[in-house]
Amino acid sequence: AKPCVFCAIINGEAKAEVIDEGEHWIAFLDHRPLFHGHTLLVPKLHIRLLSDLPADQVGEFFTEAQRLERAVEDGLDADGSMILINNVVSQSVPHLHLHVIPRRKKDGLRFWLGPRHPYDAEHPAEEYAAKIRAALPIG
Numbered sequence: 001a002k003p004c005v006f007c008a009i010i011n012g013e014a015k016a017e018v019i020d021e022g023e024h025w026i027a028f029l030d031h032r033p034l035f036h037g038h039t040l041l042v043p044k045l046h047i048r049l050l051s052d053l054p055a056d057q058v059g060e061f062f063t064e065a066q067r068l069e070r071a072v073e074d075g076l077d078a079d080g081s082m083i084l085i086n087n088v089v090s091q092s093v094p095h096l097h098l099h100v101i102p103r104r105k106k107d108g109l110r111f112w113l114g115p116r117h118p119y120d121a122e123h124p125a126e127e128y129a130a131k132i133r134a135a136l137p138i139g
Helices: 005-010 055-075 125-135
Strands: 018-021 025-029 039-043 080-085 098-103
Touching: 005 025, 005 039, 018 055, 025 055, 039 055, 055 080, 055 098
Parallel strands: none
Antiparallel strands: 018 025, 025 039, 039 098, 080 098
16 A cells, blocks of 8 residues: 555655644645645544544544634635545545635636536435435434
8 A cells, every 4th residue: 555645744754834733633735736725634643534533533623624714714815715525535645634725706616516416306305315314323
């Protein structure tokens, strides 16, 4: 298996432009940014999925995501931001990471305007909701 680039950054074996760091996470600039200032928040624990993040780290992780959202928007005078986590599909590095991407009106990003799939008689919303409810972990 090829070594994890995020673990290499965490261990100081690879360079990154670090924005902020805590005991359980590190935030740094994406080296292939969608827009300048595109920041990644990464847990120091090597896990792949959001659902694998230990419960005692979830609050701290998302509190830092909130801080980064404000800093990216305010520090770069952005109109807003996009907060994004990919699980497996489109996940370029198999290590959980949350993107904070600065957005500006008319920046050309058409991320959510891809193909839409409305619910209909063949695909009733109630059926999908029932399947998701049935799969919810006890919590």
